[in-house]
Amino acid sequence: MAHHGPTLQVSPKNDSKNPIILVQSFAATGHTVPLLQITQHLVQRGYDIYYLGGTQFHQAIEATGAKFIPLIGLIDTWTRDWMITHGFGTGLDIMPSIMMLVAATLPSMLDSSRRALSLLRDREPDREVIVVSEIAAAGGLAALRLGAPLPEGYSKPPKSLGINIVPPLWTSVDFNDLWLDIPYNPNHDRKLNVLMAKLAREGIHKKAWDTTKWALEMCSVFEPMESLFGDHGKMIDHRAWDMNFACHDKTLQMCIPSLEYPISDWPPNFAFGGTLPPKAWRTADFVFPDWFERVRENSAKDVTSSARRKIVAIAQGTIATDWQNVLIPAIQGLANREDILVIAVLCIKGATLEGQLPGPLPGNTIVVDYFPYDAIIEHADVFISNGSYGVFSHCVAHGVPMVLSGNTEDKIALGMRGEYAGFAYNLGMEQQTPEAFARGVDTILTDPKFKTRAMQLKAEAEEFDALGTVERELRALF
Structure with missing residues (x-):
């Protein structure tokens, strides 16, 4: 796909043979701030970091020491161009409306990721690039894993580490989490959960599933989403969001185990990443208000x-x-x-x-x-x-x-x-x-x-x- 955006300003060539790390996050404050904390830590540890993020976060990203690459298209402007028309639903419509947003921004996320990966390969053709992706921004990586045309200079999709900073939406036989006020039941009925997932796919989640499939086809992807779920996809009908969870070499849920329900069928790439620690928020020029x-x-x-x-x-x-x-x-x-x-x-x-x-x-x-x-x-x-x-x-x-x-x-x-x-x-x-x-x-x-x-x-x-x-x-x- 053709795309246009600001020219990337690169730093002098890094002689290290370690991989370049490309961090990316959805263009929203709650999705960006945790990744900024991770990015700052990695920069301080000596890693060579580029950050693919929303243009409104340009200064905050560069303040971490990372090199900024802008998102392009709807993935960057969704709060202006999508929310004003669609917005998020309530009740049973909450989850489908969020998945519709992720589907709508998938082509521009793929464009943004491919552009960033190509720029880094052009800059240093002999160095591997590994992506650290916030889950909501992982649609482009999922598309690459499903067969979308690769960025120039790549023979296979880059390795990636997924970072999830919202409650996990993994479709489980243990608990059908619809993001509603349904308490976790340790005496779950797996057959009922499987049936509920099937009814949801055919009902409230059908439009989001079909729209995601259409968005993938627009990106020249014809491999079914289910191929990312392995044998688990034969056990239960997944939601479209699950591909963003399953497409990485490793996916970290950024909380401690005690904050999450004891699910037995997490995907094989899943692990708990822990709850992020308090940030060093006070800058040298920070002045406390009188109050x-x-x-x-x-x-x-x-x-x-x-x-x-x-x-x-x-x-x-x-x-x-x-x-x-x-x-x-x-x-x-x-x-x-x-x-x-x-x-x-x-x-x-x-x-x-x-x-x-x-x-x-x-x-x-x-x-x-x-x-x-x-x-x-x-x-x-x-x-x-x-x-x-x-x-x-x-x-x-x-x-x-x-x-x-x-x-x-x-x-x-x-x-x-x-x-x-x-x-x-x-x-x-x-x-x-x-x-x-x-x-x-x-x-x-x-x-x-x-x-x-x-x-x-x-x-x-x-x-x-x-x-x-x-x-x-x-x-x-x-």
């Missing part, structure tokens, strides 16, 4: 003192930004309580709640447009969220229990997993009242089991060493 001194002074007080307020942080992430869903009712539920200090982060630079609250901002509440999660979580007693995987991981890394309430994207599935893991109070997928959020916070603050479990998960995450695991699995592909 943060209130937080520091509060944290300095004895934890048993009645003068020390409990700190409750609230955030909804960067995509689900209707603050009436979680942030505003949570503020209302905790309004003016003398025992609690609320810090609400809008996650959008320049954003405000002006005109959206029914009255004045409560005196115990601080609202900020944008602020590093880790800086707040270090001081938080509870974190209220709609279920962003990034916030979820940050809280595990810091040992902070959560109140979860989400009904978009993967948020419902995160609520169920937080409840399953025992460190979160899950309010479910329905719109919640201020009283419900207050009840969730009070339950966590009065029942020590949530904090105890959060600290156990923190210890497990530290022992797992996620960044070390990623590097070890990457080197296994050399």
